[in-house]
Amino acid sequence: MSQQGTKQRVDDEFIVDTEDCEERERAFRERGTARPITVYGNPVLHKECRDVTVFDEELARLVDDMFASQRAAEGVGLAANQIGVDLKVFVYDCMDDEGVRHVGVVCNPVLEELPADRRVLDDSNEGCLSVPTAYAELARPDYAVVRGQDLDGEPIAVRGTGYFARCLQHETDHLYGYLYIDRLSKRDRKDVLKQMAEGTARYETVPND
């Protein structure tokens, strides 16, 4: 049974996540409830999440809440552990560098290793809802392929370029216990944590003990 209503098309093995974005995102979000966002220091963000093994209504409800939370916090991607749930699933609602919007869900994502000739690094700014108010430049490949499963447990592949490629890498990292700041130099990381300490999130967060 499809939890997504209409099944997304597949083109050249990749899921088509650019069609009916407005309707699909709204349907998820309106069924869900926004939850507060966990922040740097919360243990759930700093360890690998559990694999999704049951593709049921409970998973579908979690994803609805994730879309609602992502919208409330004005994020472009959200991993389950960012609302405190220890499960390998992320959602996204993100523009690529051509201004094309992508909306989707990936369970149990695995980032594909890129051939050396596809590894063009892009050093744009990156931020994270779990590191509120902070940004830093971080070099990442400008093309990414993630393989995983959809809400029915069917295998899917998602590909992205530019900012959307960055999003796919960032969200997959989350589910393995890594924040983007873990990829920064010591000095940049310190600066980011300082920015975070001095700022105030514009959305509800889970206080750390």
Ligand SMILES: [Zn+2]
């Ligand atoms: Zn993040």
